[in-house]
Amino acid sequence: MTTNIPTQKNTDITKSPTTQATPLIPLPPAAARLITIAGTAVALAGTFLAWTWTKDFPGNLTVTGYPGGLQVLTLVGTILTLLFALSGYGIKGLGWLTPGGTNSPVLVLTLGVLGTTGYAIGAIAQELGGLVNLEPGAWVSGIGALIAVTGALGLPADRPHDDGDTPNAWGRLRHALTAPEPGRTKDLPSWAEILIIAAGFGAGLYVFAYGIGTEYSELFVGFLIIAAFGFTALNRAGLLKQLSALTAKHRTVTLAAAFAAAICFPFTQTNDQFALIGANILIFATVALGLNVVVGLAGLLDLGYVAFLGVGAYAAALVSGSPQSTIGVHFPFWAAVITGALASLIFGVVIGAPTLRLRGDYLAIVTLGFGEIFRITMNNLNGNSGPDVTNGSTGIPNIPDLEIFGFNLGVPHNVLGHELTRPGNYYLLMLLFTAVIVTVFRRSADSRIGRAWVAIREDETAATAMGINGFRLKLLAFALGASLAGLAGTVQAHVSYSVTPEQYQFAGSVPPNSAFLLAAVILGGMGTISGPLVGAALLYLIPAKLQFMAEYQLLLFGIALMLLMRFRPEGLVADRRKQLEFHETGQLDVPDDKGLPETATGVAKAGA
Amino acid sequence: MTTTTTTTTTTVLDATGVTMQFGGLTAVRSVDLTVGSGEIVGLIGPNGAGKTTFFNCLTGLYVPTTGTVSYKGTVLPPKPHLVTQAGIARTFQNIRLFANMTVLENVLVGRHTRTNEGLWSALLRLPSFKKAEEASRERAMELLEFAGLAAKADHLARNLPYGEQRKLEIARALASEPGLLLLDEPTAGMNPQETRAAEDLIFAIRDKGIAVLVIEHDIRFIMNLCDRVAVLVQGEKIVEGPAEVVQADERVIAAYLGTPFEGAPGAEEAAEVEAAEEAAEAAEAPSTTEGDEK
Structure with a gap:
């Protein structure tokens, strides 16, 4: 041979x-x-x-x-x-x-x-x-x-080289x-x-x-x-x-396999800390998926999205029965979840109604402002500068562990001969939430509403001319995104034991903040499901694992984003649409101009 | 080809006294226009005459300063989505497709006003949702078939050739089941073959019982197509009538070609150009000075 x-x-x-x-x-x-x-x-x-x-x-x-x-x-x-x-x-x-x-x-x-x-x-x-x-x-x-x-x-x-002649060394290496x-x-x-x-x-x-x-x-x-x-x-x-190609052929099987693999994860971990990282990644990822409704589907750049996570977390903390909660009620978990999601929903509508009349950059700046307003308000509702609701900068500590149907998530349980610890429990709970949010995202994206969102993102004027009530649908996207974040927030409050205003900043070194959320969506791939999940996992893992470069983290992060935007603008996981959008050459989808051979000249004229 | 002579037309669109001012500039000055059912009406005029502005007033993109637009007897609110809901669909002068959606999805978006499945039904995937989605798809495929794009349903809109993008825009507009279709320069940038195809398409649309109001520059296209033509010059409607009448109207010729200056060679003299060459040269000089004085 x-x-x-x-x-x-x-x-x-x-x-x-x-x-x-x-x-x-x-x-x-x-x-x-x-x-x-x-x-x-x-x-x-x-x-x-x-x-x-x-x-x-x-x-x-x-x-x-x-x-x-x-x-x-x-x-x-x-x-x-x-x-x-x-x-x-x-x-x-x-x-x-x-x-x-x-x-x-x-x-x-x-x-x-x-x-x-x-x-x-x-x-x-x-x-x-x-x-x-x-x-x-x-x-x-x-x-x-x-x-x-x-x-x-x-x-x-x-x-072979495209045009026959040999490029220089760099070109040959790239080729x-x-x-x-x-x-x-x-x-x-x-x-x-x-x-x-x-x-x-x-x-x-x-x-x-x-x-x-x-x-x-x-x-x-x-x-x-x-x-x-x-x-x-x-x-x-x-x-x-x-x-x-195989996964596209067997979608349900793929989703089931992904879900099963994710369930197996805590059983592969012997160390508590790593299961906790898993739970936090899921929280981060679900919020990113919620943001993906707003940014990826409807095309609304929201720079204050972490506030909705905060509203959900604060709402859940207040009704969690924590001794430091100013309300001092203890809702069962399902009621707390509804409270958190509803509070975020209302907050989303209240913020969205005035701001969504703006477009593009203006919307981004206003949402950035509202995100900060949320944090500062939580800081000021401390009894001194305002009514005492949130204990100001100390936040609401000592949030008790969840108990669902008599199953206390705070203590280890023995499942199939494997000790499932507290982070493992929360990881599995969060996985359930992720499954729900993934379903919501998939179903809403593939519907009349989802198409209207994408149409608004593509061309708002044309969308309204097609009979789409732009403002109402944008508000719907905003509200849905907000309540998904609120949902994740209710679990986050329990996982992290306490909620403080400083957890919900625009940019910081701990991942769920607005800048990182947006980065997870863009880095992973806008409008896709797996994109934000992958992006969130990377953005959470890298800082958590590389503690030594904490000071340079934002710098490195910025460089990484720039490189990515230069070399893979569609994100790590690209949907077919984005791939075609950014890489004109070599696409499979170019129509094979049958019927109208003269159209080429027509295009040229129109372009002139 | 045209068989509208016997039909008793009811008024579909009735615009009365539409005026649009941008600050001190009056782009459209009290224009009246009616379109009857089964009619193809052309709107022509030189560049900057206010044709597209008038269109935008009709479709609610602009709120006219004064004047009302009514569709089948009811006054339209100045909101684009409500206008579409009422039954007026439009295309754009510079194609505005949803470039990164597939051809089929573009048409499905056009179905938005004629379906009402909300978020909850999408999330719960009730049988009614599936049925509505199925029906929408079927209708959209019919329209693509009608426009001759069925084979390209899964292509991205941005990848279609220019002529097909125009067709897709029309198919998308038709998806909202309009009673009146407004076409803003549907043949801009097309070659003669494609223009003829567009003509046939518009006749086919008319035969479906949809009235058409079309803005166009291509006079031959307009003359073939339209039952009635209105001419807009500097925001004012100067003539309206059958194509042949409008074509011969002096004011229209003046608007497009300019007014002949005084003492210029008339039509008869122009026929004997060679003979009148010297006279024309003599007349040239005063005309330029006249221009300067203005």
Whole structure:
């Protein structure tokens, strides 16, 4: 079996010879592939050696023969690289790995391996004071990874250059990272497809749980690097596209699988703290989903959205039976939830009615103002500068744990032989709320009302000319978004034991604030369901895991947002619409101009 | 082609004394216009004559300074969505589709006023919701079929070629089941073939019993299409009548081509241009000075 045949075979999707695409490093493809595999194998072998001499560096990298900590990440990366590289040889049974690009995933993965290994070497050298602290194993892995990258840069690109001529080095590198669209999958029996979906979600849950469970920030950084590169590689290989095609085919199964995977999460966690992170992520994510109704569907930029979470939380705290509550009543949970959602709804309508007559930037500024007014009002209702309702800046502490049908969420319970602790309980409760909010979002988006919202977002004048009462529908979006946030707020009050005005700022270092909520929606992908969930998870995890850079957090966050807007303006999870909106080229949806061949001139004239 | 001679027309649209002032500028000055059922009425005029402003007054986008607009005998409130609800639909001069919605969704949005499924029914997914949604889809597909866009129902509106975007805008307007359709320059930017197709489409709409009021620059298009033409110049309606009459009217020609200056060659002299060339050259000089004095 020669190396040329599989390369041809794998790239015949593009129906063009590979000779047009010159790799960055001119190597014969066979040699390049061999170098890549050899380098990766060396890097893999290195993970079994000691990387440093002392246990001072977290994760114990001193053991020979048993990878630990950051070594595991390199190991996983190299194994994936090997799989993809071998798939390039056309080995039977591995072809399914690369329905899209063959060589670009290898390049991406070798870069990822180099990234994590390099980061590990750098972190060891920096924390222990010098490169002298490295054992040979680290050098073996590092040099192996470097060789692998060199080899991978010599692999031919998956797609020929568009216009035939060869661009400069940077252009060629960028081109080498692109991959063709995967072909259509063979139709599998539906049980197999469902199994694949389940396996996909299982793997996703495992990776996510691993990320939450990382015990020290070095491991988390390494995880982020390899996860980001691995994710990109899977995308380039076309596996994610095929998976999402499957999920689109079996929507209900997908939702059920996602829900099941999410239920499993607290059972994978042994540490209380991590389950609490999970619960907080869900709170953050549901509020972001509520904001997605307002921003993503109706296109109303709301910069004070966290106030609605605050209203729900305060309402729930006041009726929670906390000894510090100025009302001093104790509602059962269902009544508290209704109270919280209703209070937010009323607040939303009261704020929305005057402000929604504004459009665009003006609306953003006014909502920003109202968000701050809420916080300051809560501060001032302290008995001194106003009536005593909220205890001012001390807030309402000692909120008791919830008890639903005699099931106290505050104490550990034994479920299926697994101890489910307080954060785990709240996580599951919050998951129920998330399911409700996801359903509300899905159903409202796919209806007459949802279409009217999108129409208003697209062109308000045209929408009103189509008979849509713009103001009323915008108010409806505002009110729905507000009550969803209020719903999440009622649980948040109990999870965090206390509510204070400072939890509900425009921007701060603790995630559920207006700026982060908006960022979660935009970063994740406006108008989608999974987008805000992914965005919220990332935006909560990264600051929680990287405590050491708390001071630079907002700076890094700003840089990340700018980069994202430059390179992926549709967000991490793009709906089909957005993808077409931002990336004009290569779209599948371009109509194949049949019937009216002369229209091209008509368009040109109209454009002039 | 036109078969409206025998129909006893009832008035669909009746605009009386519509005046629109923007500060000191009067864009439309007491214009009266009626459109009968089954009629195609053209509204022409040079650029800046106030045609679109008049349209906006009719559809409630502008509140006219004075004057009333009534539809089938009831005075319309100056709110665009209520006007559409009453039964007047419109298209825009510069196409205003919901670019990032699919073709089908665009038409479904047009159905908004004719359905009344609210948020609760959407959330609870009652059988009535499903039935209404199904019916809307069916109706929308019929309209797409009518406009010849059924094959592209799942394309994004922004990806349609220009001519089809125009058609889609008309289909979307028809989705609100109007009794009167206002078309603002439906053939702008179209080639002759597409213009002819648009003509056929408008006749087909008229045959459905929908009255049409159309703004257009393409005189040939208007002459083929309209039963009656009104000419708007500087905010005032100067002539109204059958196409041939309007076409021959001096004031219309003056509005479009300018008034001949005094002593200029008349129609007969113009025929003998070669002979009158010197005389024309002599007349040229005073005309420019006249212009300067103004």
